[in-house]
Amino acid sequence: MCETFNGYILEAKDKHIITLIEMVRQALITRMTEKREGMLGYRGPICPKIQGKVEKLKSQSRKCTSHWAGGGLFEVRCHPDTFVVNLEARTCSCKKWDLIGIPYKHAISSIAYKKENVEDYVDACYSVKTYMHCYSRMTYPVRSQKFWDETRNPLVLPPSQRRPPGQPKKLRRREVDEPQNPFKLRRNNAKIKCSRC
Ligand SMILES: [Zn+2]
Incomplete structure (x- = not known):
C-alpha cells in the first residue's frame, strides 16, 4: 500500500x-x-472486481459435487481430489477460502447445494458497504496560500548545510553481519609489494 x-x-x-x-x-x-x-x-453487495472473480468460480464449481455430512460440513468431490468444507466455520481443506476470504469453487458447490447466496459468504472487507465506508471521509477544501493567516511564531529557517570534506559517498553502508564474497581480496589482507620488486 x-x-x-x-x-x-x-x-x-x-x-x-x-x-x-x-x-x-x-x-x-x-x-x-x-x-x-x-x-x-453500482447495486451489487460486493465490489465489481470481486463479483467478477466469484462469477468465474461459480462456473468452475459446477464440476464439483457436494455431499452434506451434517451441520455445516460437506464432502466435496472434485476430480481427482476430495475436500472438506465447513460452511459454518467458513473454511475449506484446500485453504484457499481461509486465505483470501472469497469462497473457492469447492465451497461454492456446497453453498449452491444449500441454495444460498455465495455473496453472503464473501468476507466483509470486499463489500460495497465497507468500500463506501473507507471513502466516506471528506478532505476539507482549503483556500490558496495567499489567503492563509500569517503566524506570530518565529520564522523557522532550514538548517545550515554542512558539507563534509571529500566526495559524497555513493555506496550504501553495509551491515556488520552482511555476508561477503570469500573469494574477493579485502584491502586489509592485500599483499603489499615494495617498489623495487
Ligand atoms: Zn477448497
Missing part, C-alpha cells in the same frame, strides 16, 4: 514541503470523490 501511494504522489515528492503537502491534499480530494462517485451507480 505504501509503494502504491508513493507511486501515486511521484510528481510531488521532490517539491518544497508546503507544495508537496498541497499536491498530496489536492490529489486525495480528487481520489476520494472519484472512488465514491464511481460506486454510486
Whole structure:
C-alpha cells in the first residue's frame, strides 16, 4: 500500500514541503470523490472486481459435487481430489477460502447445494458497504496560500548545510553481519609489494 501511494504522489515528492503537502491534499480530494462517485451507480453487495472473480468460480464449481455430512460440513468431490468444507466455520481443506476470504469453487458447490447466496459468504472487507465506508471521509477544501493567516511564531529557517570534506559517498553502508564474497581480496589482507620488486 505504501509503494502504491508513493507511486501515486511521484510528481510531488521532490517539491518544497508546503507544495508537496498541497499536491498530496489536492490529489486525495480528487481520489476520494472519484472512488465514491464511481460506486454510486453500482447495486451489487460486493465490489465489481470481486463479483467478477466469484462469477468465474461459480462456473468452475459446477464440476464439483457436494455431499452434506451434517451441520455445516460437506464432502466435496472434485476430480481427482476430495475436500472438506465447513460452511459454518467458513473454511475449506484446500485453504484457499481461509486465505483470501472469497469462497473457492469447492465451497461454492456446497453453498449452491444449500441454495444460498455465495455473496453472503464473501468476507466483509470486499463489500460495497465497507468500500463506501473507507471513502466516506471528506478532505476539507482549503483556500490558496495567499489567503492563509500569517503566524506570530518565529520564522523557522532550514538548517545550515554542512558539507563534509571529500566526495559524497555513493555506496550504501553495509551491515556488520552482511555476508561477503570469500573469494574477493579485502584491502586489509592485500599483499603489499615494495617498489623495487
Ligand atoms: Zn477448497
